[in-house]
Amino acid sequence: MNLDFTEDEELIRSISRDFLEKEFPKELVKQLEDDPKGYSPEVWNKMAGLGWMGLMIPEEYGGFDGSFMQLVILLEEMGRACTTGPFFSTTLGTLAILDAGSQEQKADLLPKIAQGELILALALTEPIARYDAAGVTIEAKSEGDDYILNGTKLFVHDAQAADYLLCTVRTDSSSAPENGISFFMADTKSAGISITPLTTMSYDHQNEVVFENVRVPKANMLGELNQGWPVVEKLLEKAAVAKCAEMNGGADWVVATSVDYAKERIQYGKPIGSYQAIQHYLADMWTNAELSKRITYYAAWKIDQRLPCTMEASIIKTWVSDTYNHTSRMGVQIHGALGTTRDHDMGLYYQRARQAWPLFGDPDFHREKVAQEMGL
């Protein structure tokens, strides 16, 4: 047992923190809120230059063959910096391709992804808005070398920027929900796809994606016909852990910023951080945020060890969602009126905390999964 970061891990943290502080100031974050693309190609290319899009990609495809732990560290820094853009979607999509893609698909796509030339989006949810197999209803019919897709995907992050949508579809309605799902990569330029942006609390570039007789070549199937769900399940687990890493970085920022403010802000003749109420708030916020990080690293380690981590993924998505939400709310409270404004960045974190709550399953969804894992 060695719970220190390795040198490589430390390096990733320090490089990414420095880079993001310099290249991803809050002005850029706010500016991108209303950007139709939702990201800065300039910064994206620099990130690619640092090898971030290739972090999880094997060396043979031009990547760095990194660990999930390294990804967690990088995402933590992104969460701390409050970045926006399709890195998360692209990287999680990459994991799906690594998991289920054919040799041809890997050889074709991974090098481009590693170069930052290909952006992916995950189109998993629909108007029914649930993350289980029954939530996939969009219909795909076989016709020659293609499948024809009809239906609506909703809450699709980064579709506006993506080259491909990784899309769950129902290819067999007659069997159990989890046995009739296939996983496709749909080119966003295909005829019949219409992408409409949704404006959310955190301007995180979600979209409605309507498929109207969209032809997707069979060659674009990820994995086997009707066998898509296990791939998606694994992806959802990793996505939950990855999202938690992002949230942890945000919570860290909230705690550090609130501690600093409490030391500086004077009311009734002394720093508000000298009041026991504020001290105890901060003690709890710090504690919960620290706990969040440790359990997330544990899950990341399990993923890297290829140990099952269904229970851990659900544990952390529950705990971290609760923690980030509560912590950022208290961060606003400690900052008083200032915290409720756009002049201060605390609101950005609060919005992200609320936004991340339902993603890849909200705490109730995951408590239910924990109960199932416990055999209840």
Place this chain on the structure above:
Amino acid sequence: MNLDFTEDEELIRSISRDFLEKEFPKELVKQLEDDPKGYSPEVWNKMAGLGWMGLMIPEEYGGFDGSFMQLVILLEEMGRACTTGPFFSTTLGTLAILDAGSQEQKADLLPKIAQGELILALALTEPIARYDAAGVTIEAKSEGDDYILNGTKLFVHDAQAADYLLCTVRTDSSSAPENGISFFMADTKSAGISITPLTTMSYDHQNEVVFENVRVPKANMLGELNQGWPVVEKLLEKAAVAKCAEMNGGADWVVATSVDYAKERIQYGKPIGSYQAIQHYLADMWTNAELSKRITYYAAWKIDQRLPCTMEASIIKTWVSDTYNHTSRMGVQIHGALGTTRDHDMGLYYQRARQAWPLFGDPDFHREKVAQEMGL
């Protein structure tokens, strides 16, 4: 709208508070914990002399024709004094007789109750330990002028002291659970009844009551055959409100005692009540306890007005159970090690808070009822 107490209500409060301070010191409370009868006949008779057992009984039967609001005030004082004894069971039993008893039953029983000569116990729950109609499984078979009862009632408060058990039994197993229940008064001296005490956290004199071919005369039925459940449902509502009144008195004591202690106890050179953490604990405890009382009075008023109060009864049993439990736990915390001992009375209140939690439905049971009342 006049939310002041009437003069009568004020009088009941002050008389009962004075009486209980004098006649029901904590030494008696502790002494009765191990008393096989579970009450002091001497104090019981004095309470009868004050008319308490007759409070809810019409004047024609020798009672005072009091309001439920008055009962709530009296029970609040009993809760504050941490009394034990069969007053609660007897009074709630009285309400059932008033509600469903025949003229003969009323004429026979009520005067004796008002005199303090008759003690009742409610035998509603069984090993399945639930308060809905499906929880009544004890079987009663008609035979001549009697019913023959077989089965076990559990968690029967005060059975050891009671003359009669007010007992839900199943007289028809073929229809829906709520349509086959009758409500009997079983003489505790009947052959075949065996009463075994259960020792609980708060020594509140619960019992297992086993019925083995116990004959109960048909004349002892309260209300109609198979029509017992609506009577019990109404009784449970009132019992929940009454129990909340008792808890509110306890919570009041906890808050007042903790505030006093916080003013006196010096640590680090100043009273612990000058620390903001303790101040905020106490502010919350006080607030929640005050809220508890006002909503309980509201429910009592609705009962007196014969307005439906199913929603209110469930609202208060949820809120007050949570409040009393949390408040008494924090009362212990504020008192430090002293609060965890038998030398201090705080533990008695904590034990009662925990004990009252499941009685007449725990918060989850009642949240479910609230949801039903909301039409969810």
Place this chain on the structure above:
Amino acid sequence: MDFSLTPEQEALRQEFEEYFTEKEKQAPEGWFTAKVDYCYEHDEAWEFHRTIGKELGKKGWLSLPWPKELGGQGFGQIEQMIFQEVRAYHRIPGFDPGPVVAAAGVLERGTDEQKKKWLPLIASGESTWCEGWSEPDSGSDLASITATTGVLDGDDWVISGQKVWTTGAHRCSHIILLARTDPTAPKHKGITYFLTPMDVPGIEVRPILRMYRGHSFNEVFFDGFRIPKENIIGEANQGWYVLMAGMDFERTGVSFVAETRRDFDELIEFIKEHGYDGRSPAEIAVVRHKLAQCQIELEIWRQWAYYVASLQSKGAHVPGEASSVKRVGSELMVGVSQVGLEILGMYGPLQNSSKWARLRGAFEYACQHDLGMTIAGGTTEVQKNIIAWMGLELPRK
């Protein structure tokens, strides 16, 4: 104890109910909240707010609890609560700090002339009022203000300096202004309380955007802004006590919670109709119980608020109770807005402008807006201090 409304109160409630039901139909399209911040944030909302405000003035409903001889309706706090509850439940604006805060100062400490001057103006709904209180270094510790100063020059006080978080300053015609007028006195004893119109030279209002981009807050800068000395309420340098005299009333906050109640009721209807994640509400005990808990807390708060209003009706000074109503109500608003957002799941964070938004994005707005409720008018922490110090008489040191 009697919880029933008098026949007169019932009739009044009925009158309010009918009027505000009718007004609700006239609200602008997509209308989902009457929070006064929202009215400051949107032109169309502001217009509706003003139209209603003047109507309320004509009906005499802005002065319900004022004495009749001063142009009020002579009702008590209970009637005022009923009014606010019904108004807010129907999401009708038209009410600002004027009839409560500005009027309280005048009613409690104003001269006869001031009463004649200000009360009819406030009651008519023709004026709109913002509160010039907080400063950059003085939030919770309001009595420490020093950034805004007043110096007597002839018959006028000349105001210089700055206020911040001044809600609605860009819209309102008048301001209640606290200024440091004696820098040498102890902090509570050098503040003066002014009522003044804002259409006077020497004032500049700069917007501060809320986290959700709404423009309700402002910085207000004064440079040679003149206030005639007859606009002081109470004595010069006694302004802190004028402010305190009117504070208990503002803390009830029933209108805010009534809006939350409305959002919640619509959520319940929505869930009943549309279910949750494709399941019926009967299938989802966890969601049922969360909603039940909100219901429980809303009901309990309401009984408490009425009780405290009844105490205040009788003139009781109950700072602990008043603070607890504010504290519990504001925390409840935050709590319900968060539960609402959470129960709407992926849909929760969609803004009103998104075609897939649910309940017009009411919870998306509320769960950001309402964070200010536990801060403005005394933070939760300050309210707990007041309960501890004044209600429970715990030692301050």
Place this chain on the structure above:
Amino acid sequence: MDFSLTPEQEALRQEFEEYFTEKEKQAPEGWFTAKVDYCYEHDEAWEFHRTIGKELGKKGWLSLPWPKELGGQGFGQIEQMIFQEVRAYHRIPGFDPGPVVAAAGVLERGTDEQKKKWLPLIASGESTWCEGWSEPDSGSDLASITATTGVLDGDDWVISGQKVWTTGAHRCSHIILLARTDPTAPKHKGITYFLTPMDVPGIEVRPILRMYRGHSFNEVFFDGFRIPKENIIGEANQGWYVLMAGMDFERTGVSFVAETRRDFDELIEFIKEHGYDGRSPAEIAVVRHKLAQCQIELEIWRQWAYYVASLQSKGAHVPGEASSVKRVGSELMVGVSQVGLEILGMYGPLQNSSKWARLRGAFEYACQHDLGMTIAGGTTEVQKNIIAWMGLELPRK
């Protein structure tokens, strides 16, 4: 980062696992907890505790993290945690403050002679240790003790006065005693730290019953109680710093939480087997979710506790982290015990002696006993202060 145990650690865990599994079979009938308080409260439990204690001593397991040259096994905090976790999960007693607290003082500040004298005695399991710390006016503010004084008389210190809440004083052979030896010095600088046997004249132990009637607490009175001066650890009047040197270790509390984990696991098995209110666990989402939340918090706490132990293994001084482990763990114990009691419903409050008791009344006991966990060894509030002051460096004033 590597969360796996080393092969040596795995082997050690296995060894502990086998031994304690075996010992569990030898526990007295009806055994449901190994909390040290329980061992002080019951004769039969005390006997089991002593038998095990001596066995652990023989195996060298009371001195796992001490240096080998001082008779220890030379392991680190991780191995100690594994030991405590396995031991407590199997509800095996045999461990008291001796090997941790008394030993820490000697290891950190003892002379060579003292090490030779005390460490073998502690490691053997032949001695049992209580902590003579709190006094009637000194609880959280332990450094303020004045009720117990020591005066040098020849080669002995003569102790007078009183201690309170002395857990196990009626059972233990030895006491770690803090006494005020310089009443004129600043409060932290006039305290002396003694180790001493209790079978000496001049000491009287009077019981204090817990709310559940258990006798684990005592008052201890001293009148002419003599301690040879070589029994001082560290210097005279430097006792506070000796105490502090050993504090971080005690705060981990893994053994307590491991017992809670065991209670919880048995509850889960019980619910799986018997259902809840006649319903299967699958039917009762609300109960499922409560149990899941406990599971979540237990797992998260555990990872945190191992992490903090790993920091301490490397000699890091991490008061904020150490305090948070204690605080979160103790609150978790209270929380789980309450959830357990609640889920058992009407059965929850039945005492072990009742024939209808569930899980041997483990939750009835725990939900009263564990209230002491958030008080003893530094209250939750004191821990939060430490996190704020030492961890976050917030200003104390």
